[in-house]
Amino acid sequence: MNKVVANADEAIRDVFDGASIMIGGFGLCGMPENLIRALVRKGTKNLHTISNNVGIDGVGNGLLLAAGQIVHHIGTYVGENKLLEELVLSGNIKLELIPQGTFSERIRAGGAGIPAFYTPTGVGTIVADGKETREFDGRPYLMERGLTADFAFVKAWKGDRAGNLIYRKTARNFNPMMATAAKITIAEVEHLVDAGELDGDTIHTPSIFVKRIFQGELYERKIERRTVRKVG
Amino acid sequence: MTFLGHDKMSKPGKDADKRERIVKRIARELRDGYYVNLGIGMPTLIANHVPKGIEVTLQSENGMLGIGPYPIEGTEDPDLINAGKETVSEMPGTSYFSSADSFAMIRGGHIDLSVLGAMEVDELGSIANWMIPGKMVKGMGGAMDLVASARRVVVAMEHTTREGAPKILKKCTLPLTGVRVVDTIATEMAYIRISKDGLVLEEVAPGLTAEDVQKSTEARLIVSPRLKVMES
Secondary structure (H helix, E strand, C coil): CCCECCCHHHHCCCCCCCCEEEECCECCECCCHHHHHHHHHHCCCCEEEECCCCCECCECHHHHHHCCCEEEEEECCCCCCHHHHHHHHCCCCEEEECCHHHHHHHHHHHHCCCCEEEECCCCCCHHHCCCCEEEECCEEEEEEECCCEEEEEEEEEEEECCCCEECCHHHCCCHHHHHHCEEEEEEEEEEEECCCCCCHHHCCECHHHCCEEEECCCCCCCCCECCCECCC | CCCCCCCCCCCCCHHHHHHHHHHHHHHCCCCCCCEEEECCCHHHHHHHHCCCCCCCEEEECCCEEEECCCCECCCCCCCCECCCCEECCEEEEEEECCHHHHHHHHHCCCCCEEEECCCEEECCCCEECCCCCCCCCCCCCCHHHHHHHCCCEEEECCCECCCCCECEECCCCCCCCECCCCCEEECCCEEEEEECCEEEEEEECCCCCHHHHHHCCCCCEEEEEEEEECCC
């Protein structure tokens, strides 16, 4: 068994036109930047992306958007993207916005073999349109479906050759659930080590979920909003 | 300690004064041991006014408990951001987790207090804060999950629109974020509790009367027999 591939281009060799792809990251934090750049190079079209945000103009998923590769997007917040606005208003992209907790739970459920679940989020709002509602203990809930995809692109801080992953700080976000919810999960890591070098008690994503792994060629690790204070 | 920097959004003067009154009023609701989620914008400023002698832990829905102040210049970390995608620091005792765990905390009713802004609130406690029809939809992010499931939901907003139109209505006109979810509303004019019987005016700003507040409010206010002046 060898899960290690040389680079991002090799990792995405079988991504096809029309594929659905989950892409980790909250804004630019914890996004699989090498895989995104490789997908732009590959030029795969008609992608169905599932990601909290669509990056920002010219960065992260924003690159896929600019290259006209996305036809449908499911996310929770897209306020940072002028180009997306134009594409949605002109009818070139279908955009599905859902509550963030529902988004993360749909992916978790998809990966855990749960076809649907009930949540109180969105009851009485347009999110409830067309959905089954059911009362439990006197409170109404919406039924939401589990979500899966053809591919998941995730980014971790450390990984081993077996495919175990450890994330760092808030760069974890949606990556662990997405890793469980796709037919083929591809992980890029900042540090790739031999099996046995990571403490098994500290693994966030167990190897079973990861099909391919590689050490990213370049980490720009851009900051979306740099906020600081002065000493003293 | 200046926790989350200065109020970047307000022009100095009148707007900053309004925000300060709102933020300080809500800060007085904090209790020792609370786990609190502060929405993007004005609510984050509440962290600067935590009363002495009490300890609260700030949750960030992207996967963190224990948000600290903005980092000292030069120590900012691309892997450490809040839900507004701003760089932050961590407090002693901080923990990180996935978005699914984060929203399990929220949906599971473990967040003591959620403070967020609003475009409209009505007399039933329904809130609209994510979408204006005809304008680009940016997405609801985590707001629908927070209002549905936090133990206590407090709205921090200016009492009227910039044009002077009421924001506290008989019935919300914009697409809803949640139905019957708000517990209290704090504005620069008043502190209003939502009860089964309607909106109860509990406090008015110094120099204002209950009639003044009613004039700027579409919904009918029930004046509390214990009406007080808001401390500033």
